[in-house]
Amino acid sequence: MYTRLNRAQPYALGLFRIVVGLLFACHGAASLFGVLGGAMGGGSIPAGTWPGWYAALIQLVGGTLIVLGLGTRIAAFVASGSMAYAYFKVHQPEALFPLQNGGEPSAVFCWVFLLLVFTGPGSLALDRLFARRSDAKPREDRTREQAPAVAA
Incomplete structure (x- = not known):
């Protein structure tokens, strides 16, 4: 049973x-x-309003990149940092716990995106499509790169 679940992991x-x-x-x-x-x-x-407009821009651009799976780890890192900033600068001064200060979405998004930094995009990501294309270089180009230089 677990092997079936493990095979589905990249898709999940x-x-x-x-x-x-x-x-x-x-x-x-x-x-x-x-x-x-x-x-x-x-x-x-x-x-241009600080910090709300910039946070919204990070949310829109970062979220779109993450949906597409394009630069996922970098986009997730920036998104995680922006949510950590939002939590500690906006919500945490109001009360200690996220349930008390309304910071649950910021805290959850922060940790979710930090997880994506380490796990990568999974399947169905444009990152994987571009990685396959770069791996499919013509054979003669790869042999030239690997061949040692011959001194005359």
Whole structure:
């Protein structure tokens, strides 16, 4: 039974990455463009406002990259850091625990993205497609790279 689960692991990880990235990108879109309920149920965040506008931009771009599986580890690292900043700068001063200070989403996103930094994108990622293409170099190019230089 466990071997079947182990074979499905890359697909489960890929689906996990896609769902979490989409949720994260939706937060950014809501804040930047006022869609899906907007920033706190209102409109959008004014451009250049620190830190909200930059956080929303990281959410939209990082979430989109994570959904696509493109530069997943780097995008997840930046997203995790932005959520750690959000938690400790915005939520934690209000109360100690996430349940008390409203910081549960920030804390969960932070840890989820940190996990993706270490696990990678799983299957269904553009990173894997580009890695396959770079591995499929013409044979003569690879032999030239591996051949030792001959002194005359």
